[in-house]
Amino acid sequence: MDDAAARLETVNSAIAEAAGRAQRKAAEIQLIAVSKTHDIDAIRPLIAAGQRHFGENRVQEAAAKWPMLRAETTGISLHLIGQLQSNKAEDAVQLFDAIHSVDRTSLIAALARACDKTGKRPQLFIQVNVGDEEQKGGCAIADLPTLLDEAKAAGLAIDGLMAIPPADVEPAPYFALLDELAERHGLPLRSMGMSSDYETAVMLGATHVRVGTALFGARE
Template structure:
């Protein structure tokens, strides 16, 4: 696949165009290619074209394909974008390079312990339950400052905040709220925006967009 004809070129072009409109530097936005449910064969073309940031939802699934791919492509940065169970924290820390789903005090403890044991420290995004949806996971908005303080006390490098807005509702107000929360708490990173809404997210301050379908096609 040539870069010019690829979905990757299309997504990168849209990121660049949106940054231009928003008067932002495209270098401020990291494209995380969400490769969950896709095998090594589907991931290989993106690696060949130079994509280096990838996202996975589940530790176990990532363990099945990424060790070999990372050996072949040592510059790859692997982002955990799905919920993390505390008992999988050590496995996650050994394989991933960033965690986007820190959402509760018990996970702060589990990650701190895993960092000590492995000697690795991963940048973490606090996942915020931006739409007040109990089923989604994420820290309630009012509890973000307390969780952030706990994470900092445990020497966890907090890179920013992450959210998944409610489905089928205009996402802009939720992205704007996450941007404000990040600013209020002195955080640089905003992990927000997926295939259907990443341009809106970029206009409202996203630093990391998590794109799957637009790159890999529908699952």
């Protein structure tokens, strides 16, 4: 418990400092604790320390953990940050408060059907493949306007953009690119930045940072 509280305080302090350097308010940045692969006993100390936003990669894993944790604590917000199969769209809409990985026409159609059926409307981010990497999810930059138009036609509100820069390179240009794309399309939210680079992301406009290792410790 003490370790979790100390790690949470360290990350929140770093976010506040980076926000201050960028003349932003720390309250503008939402910290998402990436709890994927961590079990309930590892998550509870962070909840006890006050963390309320958590990120998961897989619908099935989240469904096995979070109903119990949500029954114990009110105010939990759950974010899907991993790739989503269209056939899991309804399950995702039921479980998650935000989906950060919308990236193709078929998923937009599946999410629109799921939202209409369930009456739930999670916050939605389009993931953009800012590094043009074949192995990575996200739509091509050139396809973003079309996806935004398709979402609007389907009755889906897109709140922001998400990106994961290429590994082992300076992330700042990619964060700046996502910020510029969001600005160009009138989208208020930017989901970008992880344990190794969230301070840079905050200085370049991130509204949501997805932090795992810095909060949970290194994986074995």
